[in-house]
Amino acid sequence: MSLNNSTMWQADRRKFMRASAMAMATAAAATKTQAAQPVLPILDDTQTPAGDVRWEKAPCRFCGTGCHVQVGVQNGRVVAVAGDKDAAVNQGLLCVKGYHVGAILYGQDRLTEPLLREGDGYRTITWEKAIDIIADRIQAAPERFAFYGSGQWTIPEGYAAQKFMKGGLSNNHIDPNARLCMASAVTGFLATYGVDEPAGCYDDLDHCDVLIMWGNNPAEMHPVLFSRVINRRSRGEQVTLIDIGTRRTRTTTHCQHYLEMNGHGDLAIANGIAHLLIKNGTYNRQFVEAYCNFKAPDDSNPNLHGKAIDWEDYKSQIDYYTPEKVAELSGVPAQQIVMLAELFGNPNLKITSLWCMGMNQHTRGTAINNLVHGIHLLSGHFGRLGDAPTSLTGQPSACGTVREVGTLAHALPGGRLVANAQHREHCEEIWKLPKGRINAKPGYHTVQMWEKFCTATEAGGDITTLWVQVTNPGQSLPNLNKLFNPKAQLTDKFLIVSDVYPTATTRLADLILPSAMWVEKNGMYGNSERRTQQWFKQVNPPGQARDDCWQTIAVAHRLYQRGLDGMRDRDGNFLFEMKDADGKVVPIWNWENYYDINVDEKLFEEYRPFSRMKHKDLAPYAEYVRQRGLRWPVVEKDGQWLETRLRFVEGFDPYVESGKGVQFYHSSTDDHRAQIWFHPWEPPAEVADSQYPLMLCTGRVLEHWHTGSMTRRIAELSRAMPGAYIEMHSQDAQAANVRSGDCVLVQSRRGEIKIQVWVSGRGYPPPGTVFIPFFDETLLVNELTLDAVDPFSKEPDYKKSAVRITKVTT
């Protein structure tokens, strides 16, 4: 098959860059007409900063790409940001959000003092009082306390929270918002390879011949990564881009092939590819025989690792998925399935699959993750640079903090499980805890946690105090009318929120704590390609805002002072006791002393031994200070700390034994083999019907990150994309008698919102599908979404909710 479709693709990078450049110019023009607005200068390396500006490295605060920026500081303020040319991830380039990242510090409404609810308002209190209030709530009922964090927690912050809960309170009710965006990727990796996180890395984008994006829109969500591929095409390299999705996006316009599928069509498509690989004899028999087993769901005992099946079983199950049957199930024409199978059947090509929320937010998210890994394994498109199935993350440390530190209700650091006695013992040993301190029972996952918090105590809602750090569940949880809004009526429930700005979550908070953010504190992140990054505090936080990590340690110490046993290790010392170079205990629970030592370094070095338990070895802290991140496993050789580009592959991964070629050394079947899964196609949890005839997909836009609590405070970005909208196909708009700019009432079985229509706008949904981005705090699309979850990952599906629309005439 020829991959040289047309020379028109050579112009793609230019088009992409021009579009980004125009978006930035337009945003800046809008700002410059508002003379009163403070404008953060945006510098690039053609400009020389005026005056005495100090430059230091930091990873960008936003997505999981992990771009590095150079931060310019003058007179105690961040005055400029530039792309870091020394960073391998972005090589000096930034996206429109990254160029403006410095401005997130300087929104007009930063939270600067602790606030306690009093009637309908709040009163200012001291930190002393705030810490006392939290300690009171925890002491009153430690088992009814829960901690909700995020993939924006730095590695040390997440580690401290994890140790505080599981090692201190013997309480496993700690879970992150990353449960909502990448938990299915985790279960997909675990069920396939026996260990989490991608084998490949971003270098695959520089080597692949074919890039398949499964429900993924990197042109808007990971633009710097997408530009790496576009850049190759502009140099004349042949790269075939394929978009598999439920609506056309900016990514689609750069792709040679677009496969428009129905919701859950991906399950059928992956099975269809496997069917043709077997039928055509183009699967990689040698690879499969050497390195793979087969698995299927165990319906009599549903579990993540399923049941073993043999090759004949697998073949007979997959036999059903003919191109014609797949076309019927997915809506994708049979010839496009054949095209994909031909690509996978060609051993001379290198194929990279990318996905993010489109595949993970799926009530069969684990299954579709398994299937995509499976077609790579079945075809042998694995183990070379450019041949990799790779999930991306949307948050800067979803991998480093959530997946590696394990801030999940069932996990311990280093890929360990609370339910495993040996794992608990080992963890207790490292944490110097008395034996039996760690609770064996997994805590509540995110959806359960919020359901328990938003249910009356007498009706079984046994979470009564919930502390939120570094995230905005009042906007990002699904089905808000069930999982968040009921809190307003539950007066015995107590919500603590640590954040930097007022948000949809703080509106129901009983106690609001002002946090330091990004370069106002030391930090470490771990990005989507296993790269661990470090930065130092560069400016002071405003007012009384303080580090989240300090907040956790201060509460722990207050409980220690009050004699709570859990806050002592087995020698009676404070759980977070830290000493200076002279061996003297530093009172880090006092804010004035918190930066007397590097708390991040102390916590990271304590955590580091955990990283070796699953061969995800991290280097000493000092190495990360010197580098723009390193991809684990990082091992020392001849005095050098060496990173790893490909896992499980001889010559790349230091843990693969000589002569093995490929070795899945954490195989769930203990035979160094990966699992190729069969999963059947199943319909979505909710489908359109006569009452709710349209399917709603939610997602993101280029200009805003996550719930927009930071980017909506950047004037340039806010003006470029001021508010949410509903994207509709012209046929649906015509049927509803609405045009762009009209207001419609969107209703689901769970809630309703009023919102403006955009016909053929940023994206192009097909007839029967609508799209609403979730960044807008004034239009909470998650009042409409479904809270059905994947049975293994417990991740909800935000992409397929049935809705109806009605024109609003007044």
Next chain:
Amino acid sequence: MISSVVARLTESEALSAVLAVITEWPQVEIGQAVQGIALPLTFETGSAEEMELLHDRLRGIEGVQFVDVVCVYF
């Protein structure tokens, strides 16, 4: 090389005259003016020298008060 710039005009009445000049330039893409006085533009050139020259030419047009370079892509 692509640059992202904003031309700030002295007054909104100058917009049509400025547009009349720069629409002749093949390297320029013109965005939607904001309040008639802030005109977003992108320039694409083969070299930094050519870029500088274009910026200078833009500054020299009657009705352009100043030019802000927002960023440059290489």
